Amino acid sequence: MLDKNITEIKESFYSDIKSVSSIKDVEEIRLKYFSRNGLVSQLFEDLKGVVKEEKPILGKKLNLLRNEVSSYFEEVKERISSTQSSKENQIDLTLPGNKYIVGSKHILTQTLDEIKSIFKGLGFSVANGPELESDYYNFESLNFPADHPARDMQDTFFVSKDFLLRTHTTPVQIRLMEKQAPPVRAIMPGRVYRNEAVSARSYCMFHQVDGIYVDTDVTFAELKGTLVSFAKQFYGSDLKYRFRPSFFPFTEPSAEMDITCYLCKGKGCKICKNSGWLEILGCGMVDPNVFKFVDYDSEIYTGYAFGMGIERIALLKYGITDIRIFFDNDLRFLKQF
Numbered sequence: 001m002l003d004k005n006i007t008e009i010k011e012s013f014y015s016d017i018k019s020v021s022s023i024k025d026v027e028e029i030r031l032k033y034f035s036r037n038g039l040v041s042q043l044f045e046d047l048k049g050v051v052k053e054e055k056p057i058l059g060k061k062l063n064l065l066r067n068e069v070s071s072y073f074e075e076v077k078e079r080i081s082s083t084q085s086s087k088e089n090q091i092d093l094t095l096p097g098n099k100y101i102v103g104s105k106h107i108l109t110q111t112l113d114e115i116k117s118i119f120k121g122l123g124f125s126v127a128n129g130p131e132l133e134s135d136y137y138n139f140e141s142l143n144f145p146a147d148h149p150a151r152d153m154q155d156t157f158f159v160s161k162d163f164l165l166r167t168h169t170t171p172v173q174i175r176l177m178e179k180q181a182p183p184v185r186a187i188m189p190g191r192v193y194r195n196e197a198v199s200a201r202s203y204c205m206f207h208q209v210d211g212i213y214v215d216t217d218v219t220f221a222e223l224k225g226t227l228v229s230f231a232k233q234f235y236g237s238d239l240k241y242r243f244r245p246s247f248f249p250f251t252e253p254s255a256e257m258d259i260t261c262y263l264c265k266g267k268g269c270k271i272c273k274n275s276g277w278l279e280i281l282g283c284g285m286v287d288p289n290v291f292k293f294v295d296y297d298s299e300i301y302t303g304y305a306f307g308m309g310i311e312r313i314a315l316l317k318y319g320i321t322d323i324r325i326f327f328d329n330d331l332r333f334l335k336q337f
């Protein structure tokens, strides 16, 4: 009886396991044959009721059966679970890729990079100075008279009586000349601060680039040549420009450079206040009084200097009408550049 059962169960096991194709089927087989009440376990129960003489032979047969089917079962189980998991890990190469969000340089950084590269091409190096500046560097050594309106509390963020947030990058000219004997030829970019009401046209913090060239025989013609070359490279070679007399305490003579209005092309509009021109920078020949502060001999050396606002330069190039948009960090604006 038991002998017959052993044969039957063996056959039924092999026929059942043939159709196994999933982890779920494997589990069903395990329950049917190998659990505590499964068919194989049941055979061992039945062995207890067999007559003594037959026990050794049937017991051996039963052990052989169990070893055979259970090792085959393990084999199948292994195969199913490994194909199943490799199916789950399969990569669908036809799916569209993940889009990475790539950052980009801020438009002001791009503008500054461009300004730097143009001036580097003209032989200028790049120098830096502190944003927290002393009254001496920001004003006094730049020949600002003691009662000059730019020292007024309205324009300058004073930190203490003698220290302030620099209102322009021009003090870096002094710091550079203190460190270095002529010739000097450098541009000086950086942040500057003004205590002004925030509006579409002015912001309490913005960026400037100053430039200076001091050597023997430096002339105003060279200043013009350099600035025209810069402006044409930056705005395009068909650019129209003019120099207008102006005043700065640290240059003599001083001038401002205008370019034709980007909007009306010189006809006159709201942006250029009907003049057709837009101012892009201040410049001039370094005042001999400034040379005194850095121990340069103004009988031997002459120099020119210039300074421009980076926001302003960018506003004019891209036709932006509100300076505040540079600092809003609105991606809809930033992504356009």
Ligand code: DAH
Pocket (backbone or CB within 6 Å): 167, 168, 169, 170, 210, 211, 248, 251, 281, 282, 283, 284, 304, 305, 306, 307, 308
């Ligand atoms: N520092 C001036 C300003 O903030 C700009 C300027 C004008 C800089 C003439 C110069 C210069 O170096 O020569 O308005």
